[in-house]
Amino acid sequence: MSTLKHALPSLALALSISCVPVASAALSERAFDEPYSSTPEPSVDQAQVIYYRLDGNQVSPDGALLYIDGELHTSLLNGGFTRFCLSPGQHTLGTFLSESPAYPGKANTPFELNLEGGKTYFMQVELASGRPLPLSRQEAEPRLTQTRRQAHLLSRASNIQTCVETAPASEPVAVPVYKDYALSGDVLFAFGKSDRKDMTRAGRRAISDLIATLHREHANLRRILVVGHTDPIGRPETNLALGLQRAQTVRDLLVDGGIPESVLETASMGSTELVVSECVGSRAARVDCYAPNRRVVVRVDVSQ
Known part of the structure; x- marks a missing residue:
């Protein structure tokens, strides 16, 4: 019994020493x-x-x-x-x-x-x-x-602050850049008309010139929007339909001229975007005064 009493302190000390590396390793792992x-x-x-x-x-x-x-x-x-x-x-x-x-x-x-x-x-x-x-x-x-x-200690430094990060600079939003080619509606079509058969000789020549310009100036065409505009004479819904029909006819002629159909879209603004307004007088006078409103705009996306 006496021998065991003397041995116990030594055994406890040995066990304590043997546990130090394990405890240290565990602490080190918890520290991170x-x-x-x-x-x-x-x-x-x-x-x-x-x-x-x-x-x-x-x-x-x-x-x-x-x-x-x-x-x-x-x-x-x-x-x-x-x-x-x-x-x-x-x-x-x-x-x-x-x-x-x-x-x-x-x-x-x-x-x-x-x-x-x-x-x-x-x-x-x-x-x-x-x-x-x-x-x-x-x-x-x-x-x-x-x-x-x-991560194993709480800071006692009173001057430290929670970091507030600056927001990363947002990517600049690319703003589309367009080039418009405006074609006079009176040059393209007989008054109030929109079909191919209603196109004037000057109108067909204007379309041919535009096609040549597009091929020459725009090697990589991304998107072309063909927009029809009318004058305010008549009902708004009728003008909207006429503008779209004219845009679609011009679109078809551009495709015939070698412009990829995949890049072409059509739209109509009817009489909502007037260049000239408040024309007065007889109907003939007003038709003549409102002429600049009757147009087809071919809008080419030239963004880089």
Whole structure:
């Protein structure tokens, strides 16, 4: 029994020592969260700091205590990073190993810097000096891919802020660019007509000239909208139908001239987009006055 009594303390000590590596490994695993991914710049009223630790071959198992303005933020383990934001202006940063004989503590942080709003600062832990090693994004991010976010301590640094990211610049919306070719309705058709058989000789010549222009000036046709317009004489629904019939006739002639049918569309504005309005007088006078409204517009998409 006496022998067993003397053996128990030694056994307990041996078990305690044997459990240390397992407990340390478990703690190390729990200390990390997601791997690093590139972050956008902060808002203009914040400065962002990404502080990481990669010891290389000289790995210390102790956490590097990171102080911000004299207050403990976290204990960075090898392979860990932390991200935080501060208000722009003067701040102090430093990291120290707790077992270092020359450990200066939070009252003597060695690195002072002036942070600018809207910028991200990348800092690598330098254990020898306690001073962070500033790096550019291009230098730091390839190394940061080997790290994971440190997550086992709550920060006690009162000056840190939740980072507010700037919204990524939206892609500029491409605004279509058009070139219009206006054909006089009176040149194309007899008054009030819309069929091929009602086209004038001058109208057919105008269509042929337009086809030649389209082939010459537009090697890659994307979209062509043929729009019929009428004058306000008559009922609106009748004018709308007449405008569409004229547009469809012009569309068919463009196809005959080698313009791909797949790029052609037709529409009618009827008498809703007048060039000339408020014509008065006899019907003949008004027909003559309203002539500029009677037209077919061939709108070519010339966007780059």
